[in-house]
Amino acid sequence: MTTAIIAAVAIVAIVAIVAIAAIAWAALALWRDPYALVRAEFARERVALGLARRVVEVDGIRWVYAEGKAPAADAPVLVMLHGFTGSKENWYPVARRLRGRYRLLIPDLPGWGESQREGVAGHGFGVQAARVAAFIRATCDRPVVLLGHSMGGGIAAVLAARQPALVARVGLFDAAGVRFADNQFGLEVLAGNNPFGVHDRASLAQYFDILFHDRGALPAMPWPAPAILVARRRSDSAFEQAVLDEIGRGPEQFLPGEEAARIRQPALLAWGAHDRVIDPSAMDLYAARMPQARRVLLGGSGHMTVMEQPGDIADAIEGLLADAPAEQGAHA
Structure with missing residues (x-):
């Protein structure tokens, strides 16, 4: 040889x-750490979108967020807040359509995703709105366009009302925080249950059935992702129940709707016509308090409008950005 x-x-x-x-x-x-496989897929999606992973500590809380750079220093800043049991990745389909034109800041809210949970007390609308306000001050040098989905929409409504100097425009998507028409999800929440609870493969499938009208919008979940997600959600069950106690049946459950009457900024309300979580009647309740808001009802969507019809959501956000500012102290 x-x-x-x-x-x-x-x-x-x-x-x-x-x-x-x-x-x-x-x-x-x-x-x-089996969930590392899911995080790796999230990282792949983020890199493919050209978003950067950022970490910042604000008032002793560690935030992890995705950032998309703007083409110009004076471009609008869009801050996107996810919902209950969600994460920053829920906004990626919309970010794909808006990237490169605006500065995008997409955080995991404290307690969720990669952001800090340990030692963070309280996750109701009011305290989270105050934390998001601190996050905006730490990462932005101008008023932002604040966009919130579901629980994040309730947080956005409270923040826009209480801190108008930080929020130039606000978009609420399938937002929590008003007493909408009774549906099965709402009745279970009021009864003390967690309709989003996941403890096996069957309940995981039910969870997605509640969220999505268009099942084609569901992310691909090859083996072993379903088992990993079930294990993660089971470990999060106590935390989810505690948060739902605050936002779903606590004294702040309707705080966003109450505060919405003080929102004067240009606003957008967008809902899925088949939303089985926050019934579409909620959009009319918000609109009664925010007569300046443009309204968009998406016939092909359930609760996850930002994933089911991201193109229409992006178009609606573009429309919000084009609206003339409201006069100081008056509804448009």
Whole structure:
């Protein structure tokens, strides 16, 4: 056997050993933290969108957020807030359509996603609105366009009403915080249950059935993602129940609707016509308090409008950005 052949065989052997070691390391990492597989997919999506992962500490709380750079220093800043059991990744389909034209800030709210949960007390609309206000002050140098989905919509409504100097325009998407017409989800929440609770594959499927009208908008979940998600949601069940106690049946459950009457900024209300979580009647309740708001009802969507019809949502946001500012102290 020649020296060249021996060297080639040695190289192949070394490569094989390195590959086996890498596979073993990855298997060990997944065994210790199976959810790392989901985080890796989220990271892949973020990179594909050209968004950067940022970390900032504000008032002792660690925030993780995705940022999309603007083409110009004076471009509008869009801050996007996710909903209950959600994360910043819920906004990625809309971000795909808005990137490159605005500065995008898409945070995990404290307690959710990658942001800090341990040591963070309270997750109601009021306290979270105050935290988002502090986050905006720490990351922005001008009033922002504040966009909130579901629970995030309730937080956005409170913040826009209480801190108008920070919020130039506001968009509420399937927003919580008003006493909408009774549906099964709302009745279960009022009864003390968590209709979003996940403890096995069947309840995971039910969770997605409640959220999505267009099942084609569901992200792909190849094996072993479903089992990983079930395990994660089971471990989060106590936290979810505590948050639902605050926003769904606590003294602040209708705070966003009450505060919405003080919103004077240009506003957008967008709902899925088939929303089984926050009934579309909620849009009319918000509109009665925000007569300046443009309204969009999406016939092809359930609760997850930002994922089911992201193109229409992006168009609606563009319309909000084009609206003339309201006169100080008066509804448009």
